[in-house]
Each structure stands twice: as structure tokens, then as C-alpha cells.
Amino acid sequence: MPKITLQKYLEEYLAKITLETLYMVGVSAVIATIFAIIFGSILYSLKKSHHRANQIIYKFLDVIVNIFRSLPFLILIFWLIPFTRTIMNTFTGVAKFTGNTAAIVPLTIAAIPFFTKIIENALVEVDDDVIEAATSLGLSKIQIIMKVVLKEALPAIVLGITLGLITLVGYSAMAGAVGAGGIGNFAIIYGQQNYDLNAIIYSVVTAIILVEAIQIIGNLIYKLVK
Amino acid sequence: MIEFKNVCKQYSNLKALDKINLTIPSSSIFGIVGKSGAGKSTLLRTINQLELIDSGTILVDGVDIATLKGKSLRIFRKKVAMIFQHFSLMQTKTIYKNIALPLECSGYKKSDIKEKVEELAALVGIKDKLHEKPRNLSGGQCQRVAIARALTLNPKILLCDEATSALDPKTTHDILSLLKRIKKQYDITIIMVTHQMEVIKEVCDEIAILKDGELVEVGKTDQLFISNNTSLKELTNEDEIIPTKGINIKIYFPKESSNNALITKMARDLNIDFSIVWGKLERFKEDTLGSLIINIDDTEIKKEKVIKYLQKEQVLFDIIGGEK
Ligand SMILES: Nc1ncnc2c1ncn2[C@@H]1O[C@H](COP(=O)(O)OP(=O)(O)OP(=O)(O)O)[C@@H](O)[C@H]1O
Ligand SMILES: [Mg+2]
Numbered sequence: 001m002p003k004i005t006l007q008k009y010l011e012e013y014l015a016k017i018t019l020e021t022l023y024m025v026g027v028s029a030v031i032a033t034i035f036a037i038i039f040g041s042i043l044y045s046l047k048k049s050h051h052r053a054n055q056i057i058y059k060f061l062d063v064i065v066n067i068f069r070s071l072p073f074l075i076l077i078f079w080l081i082p083f084t085r086t087i088m089n090t091f092t093g094v095a096k097f098t099g100n101t102a103a104i105v106p107l108t109i110a111a112i113p114f115f116t117k118i119i120e121n122a123l124v125e126v127d128d129d130v131i132e133a134a135t136s137l138g139l140s141k142i143q144i145i146m147k148v149v150l151k152e153a154l155p156a157i158v159l160g161i162t163l164g165l166i167t168l169v170g171y172s173a174m175a176g177a178v179g180a181g182g183i184g185n186f187a188i189i190y191g192q193q194n195y196d197l198n199a200i201i202y203s204v205v206t207a208i209i210l211v212e213a214i215q216i217i218g219n220l221i222y223k224l225v226k
Numbered sequence: 227m228i229e230f231k232n233v234c235k236q237y238s239n240l241k242a243l244d245k246i247n248l249t250i251p252s253s254s255i256f257g258i259v260g261k262s263g264a265g266k267s268t269l270l271r272t273i274n275q276l277e278l279i280d281s282g283t284i285l286v287d288g289v290d291i292a293t294l295k296g297k298s299l300r301i302f303r304k305k306v307a308m309i310f311q312h313f314s315l316m317q318t319k320t321i322y323k324n325i326a327l328p329l330e331c332s333g334y335k336k337s338d339i340k341e342k343v344e345e346l347a348a349l350v351g352i353k354d355k356l357h358e359k360p361r362n363l364s365g366g367q368c369q370r371v372a373i374a375r376a377l378t379l380n381p382k383i384l385l386c387d388e389a390t391s392a393l394d395p396k397t398t399h400d401i402l403s404l405l406k407r408i409k410k411q412y413d414i415t416i417i418m419v420t421h422q423m424e425v426i427k428e429v430c431d432e433i434a435i436l437k438d439g440e441l442v443e444v445g446k447t448d449q450l451f452i453s454n455n456t457s458l459k460e461l462t463n464e465d466e467i468i469p470t471k472g473i474n475i476k477i478y479f480p481k482e483s484s485n486n487a488l489i490t491k492m493a494r495d496l497n498i499d500f501s502i503v504w505g506k507l508e509r510f511k512e513d514t515l516g517s518l519i520i521n522i523d524d525t526e527i528k529k530e531k532v533i534k535y536l537q538k539e540q541v542l543f544d545i546i547g548g549e550k
Pocket of ligand 2: 268388
């Protein structure tokens, strides 16, 4: 394989691999965030509950979330292969576990417990005084979570999810090892396997810029919702 | 009317409220005072069930609030608003959205919400701040927002937990004036928990004094102050420094007599010299009340004369300290 020149990289690969990474990270982050808001709110309510039974349920769920959080991503990918095939079969009609779309499945599964913890922590940080004021105004428990706690936690959630997205960019590079596209896959095929140092430098710089861009956008949104 | 009957509340082995029997009349401004940890906040918070009681009953307009659960409790809470020491506003919402929150959660129409929010913003004087976030407002302005939010659902009772304790004296005065105005305009009952004596004197019609979870005194504010109530004195923490020689006579100035020149008149009429050794004149709402301690030489004749004179003038007084 010929070495890749900067011009060739910019013309042929940059846009393609960046979009592939954004696709994998973006879709899995959106799905994971939706689940995480639901799970995070449930964990939060259980944690805040005064009933002993709820406290026990919380402890139990918390352990499960933490087990999933501590699984190394590469192991998760392989472990989830049967599940990924089933999901892919259901949604695309093809029972495969490689490729960009298939990578979304383990990425999402990895992101859900991670994001759930981010959101739970953000919710817990919300000032008790504000919740008490909402209670005194006659709001229901659901209204308090939906309209007060989630809203007050939003800046912290935005920062947390931004961090989560950056982690997912890293995970998506690992997914590149099992046949998904994106920046990581490019670095492995053209850089590592072809001994092309320039290809590695290009992809690393691209990844750095991408991460930086995510952080800047995250900070902007944070300022808006604060 | 709010009635507490034998209300008790315990935190592990600490009696936060110990057999409280108290009636708070409607349409008044009622103060709850006491040292830190006396149970003031706990008592206040039992009224809207932010705090549950262990035994006893609380009746609000005749309804036993222990019977209120779920939806009926939420409806009740909408009629018992509350404001807090640190305002408890949502930091991520604009002032407009903060005030609108209870209305939005009660399913009001957008146009009705707008009308109500603007009406209340004008009432509390923060109309030009509606699109700011709380962090851009001063403490006094934040408390105004909290008051507006508390009034959105037309409450009958307004609970204030140290509502002015985080504010400077001028701002405190402004907020108290606002509360007085609101009380008149909407005919609501305001219950104020505070450790600030200025607050009590400025707005409270009646006060209850708590000590270690027990109710030790209830009465009209001015009477408790001028009668030199011991429980109150413990709180004001003012030691009168009086001479040990001679006779000290403490003269109280209730509403009617505070303005006439009693002391100078007495000096002239009796031709007795005395020194004023301690004195205090204060504003209570619209009146000036206070007390003065005079010291006279240690002669029985003089003492008799002064006492007779004071009795004739129908002045409240006490012989204190010194050699009696
Ligand atoms: N949730 C709680 N758990 C345990 N003890 C509590 C709790 N809340 C209050 N207490 C205790 O109950 C007593 C009364 O508390 P409360 O907050 O009513 O006092 P307070 O008169 O409002 O005091 P302050 O002026 O400091 O606000 C205090 O001794 C306090 O430590
Ligand atoms: Mg208190």
C-alpha cells in the first residue's frame, strides 16, 4: 500500500472518517442520553426516597450500573456480539456485528450506565432548598423532577455528557478494531498495519481537533443553559 | 386560623417540638421567635407538612391537616405559600419563568400566566428584571421574586422562614414594608420565623416565643416588649447597666405616654434631681415605645414622692436593682 500524503488525506479521507466517527458517537450518545435521563431520574428518586425498600432497590441497581460501567469496552464488544446481531437483524434485516451501524449497539450499551451515573450525580447536586420550595408550592413529585430538578441539573448534565461524548470518541476508535469505520479504523489500517507514521499523525490530529470541537460546543451550550 | 393542639415532634432523642398549644389568628402577622435550635423552623414547617408531626393535631381553618394526602395535600399547599432565607429560586430559569412555575404546574393558560406574572412583578417591583436570571439580582430583589412566586396561586397563608435574615437593614425594611402591604391588599395571614428583633417590632402583631421546643410565651408584641417579659429579654440579650447605689426606677412608655415630657415634668413638679441611667425608645410599627431607668438618691422620702407621682400619672413602672 502506498503511503498517504496530506493532500490525499484531506481530499479523500478526512471528511469520510470524521463523519463516520460522528455518526457512531452521535447516534449512540442520543440513544444513551434518552435512556440515561430515564434511568438517572429513577435512581435519583430511589436514592432520595425515605422508604427502606427503595433504598435497597437503589443499592441493587447502583451495583448493576457500576458493573456495566467497569466492563472494558473491548470485552463488551465481543460479549455483545449475539445481542448486536439480533438488534441489527431487527432494525436492518442483516444479522451482522461489524460496521459503523453495528458499532452503535455496543457503544450505546457502554454509554447508558456511564451517562446514567453522570445524570444521577447532576440531579443529586441540585439544591435541596429549591426542591423544598417546589414542594411548598404544591408541585407533584413528577413535576418536581421534570420541571425543577432536571432543569436545574441541566448545566451539569451538559458538561457531563460532553465529557461522555469525548469518551465515546475514544471507544469508537476501539470499535474500529473490529471493523467499524471512523478515525480509529483509519489509524489502524493505514497507520499501524501499513507502518505509515504520517497517517497516524493525521488521524491523531483529527481526533484531537474533534475532541476539542466537542468540548468547545459543550461549553457553549453550558453557558446557554446556565 | 391555625390551631396547634398538643403538637410534638422528636428527632431521635431530641424534642424539637414539645406539646405546642397555639392559636394563630387569621389576617395577622404572627412572629415565631426563639434562640437558634429552639424549633422555630420545625414549627413553621409543620404547617405545610414539610415536616410531619409525631402527635397532636394541627387545624388550618378547621381542617385537620393530617388528613390531607397526595392530591389534597398539594391543593392545600397551593394555599399555604412559603418564602425562605436563601430565596430558593431556580438558578437556570429567568425571573419570569421562576414566578410562572406554580402556574405552569397548575395548568394555567399561557396568556393568563403572562398576565399574573406581570401583575405580581409590578406589585413587588421587579418588572424590569423579568428576563434576567436570579444570579444577576441582589438579595432583596431575589426575595421579591420569591414573594411574587409565593403569591401566584392566591395563598391564604404565607410562611416566612428567616425571610430577611440574609438581607441588610435597609433591604430588610423594604421587604417588611412589602409584606405589610401584601397582607393588607390580599388579606392573608403571614407567619414569620425570625431571630431579628427589629423584624418582630416592625411587623408582628403577636409573637410566640419558643425555647428548647417549648412554647414559653404568646402575646401582643408591644405588650411583651414594654412589660419587660423575661423570655423576650433573654432573646434580646440586653443587660441594663444600672448603678448599685440609690434607687432605680424603670418607667415604661406605652403608646399614649411616650410623647409627653413625663420625666422633665416630674423633675419640675417634685423638685427632685435624678439621673437617667439607661433608656431605650423604639419604633413599634407606627408607635414609639420604650423604657427609661432613672436613679434617685437613697432617701425614702424621695422614693415615696416619686412613686406617688408615677401612680397618679398612671405610668407603668418597676423598682429595680440597687438597694430596695
Ligand atoms: N432533620 C433533622 N434531623 C435531626 N435533628 C433536626 C432536624 N431538623 C432540625 N433538627 C433539630 O431540631 C431542633 C430545632 O431545629 P429548628 O431548625 O426548628 O431550629 P430553629 O429554631 O429554626 O433554629 P435556627 O434559628 O438555627 O434556624 C434543633 O436542635 C435541630 O438541630
Ligand atoms: Mg430555622
